[in-house]
Amino acid sequence: MEIHELVIEMKYLERRMTLYEEKYGVLCQDFYNALMSGRLAQYDDYDETRTDFSRWKGIYETWLRRKKAYPRQMQQRDLVETLRVQPAY
Numbered sequence: 001m002e003i004h005e006l007v008i009e010m011k012y013l014e015r016r017m018t019l020y021e022e023k024y025g026v027l028c029q030d031f032y033n034a035l036m037s038g039r040l041a042q043y044d045d046y047d048e049t050r051t052d053f054s055r056w057k058g059i060y061e062t063w064l065r066r067k068k069a070y071p072r073q074m075q076q077r078d079l080v081e082t083l084r085v086q087p088a089y
Contacts, residue, residue, distance in 0.1 A: 020056040
């Protein structure tokens, strides 16, 4: 994945995460920590919540992977050559 594609995807994922943060009133990291520690098991009985939580978890994990990949890719490139002067879309 090219660096500009990585940035675009990260921003897209952030917009999707914001929708869940606004809906449930907590930040992604807090939600994820609670989910992974089993503190949200009481919501497993509700179809909508279970579906939302599953999607939110997947979006957040994908965003975390992209966030880790970004600095690694930037270390391998020269910023001046990577910088896109034209919009990506």
